[in-house]
Amino acid sequence: MTTLSEQEFRTKSDEVLQAARQTLLRLADQEGFEVELQNGVLDLVFEEPREAKFVVSPNAPVRQIWVSAMARSYKLSWTPEHGNFALNGEPLPTLLERLTREFLAS
Numbered sequence: 001m002t003t004l005s006e007q008e009f010r011t012k013s014d015e016v017l018q019a020a021r022q023t024l025l026r027l028a029d030q031e032g033f034e035v036e037l038q039n040g041v042l043d044l045v046f047e048e049p050r051e052a053k054f055v056v057s058p059n060a061p062v063r064q065i066w067v068s069a070m071a072r073s074y075k076l077s078w079t080p081e082h083g084n085f086a087l088n089g090e091p092l093p094t095l096l097e098r099l100t101r102e103f104l105a106s
Contacts, residue, residue, distance in 0.1 A: 004063050004078055012078060013058040013065055016085050016092055017042045020056065023093040024100065031104055044069075044096070049106060054099065056092070065092060069099045 084091035
């Protein structure tokens, strides 16, 4: 695992959150949920199949991106081989899309 400087972390987390937002926008249009990126925090807001919110936020002190979704917490670290924040090899955009599809199917 590579340790990023605070500036590198902020730059990379901003880029990754923007990329994740872009990845999810088409799915959001198809499925009718909101994708909001404000103040460095990405929110996915659902009304169907029930009201829920996924929160994706950078945690600078530990250089991770934390995801709160479906009553679980996911902590993703920077992985240079993926050029992304990942958990067990799964990059953030892929993780968010998978969790979103699981939620929508529930």
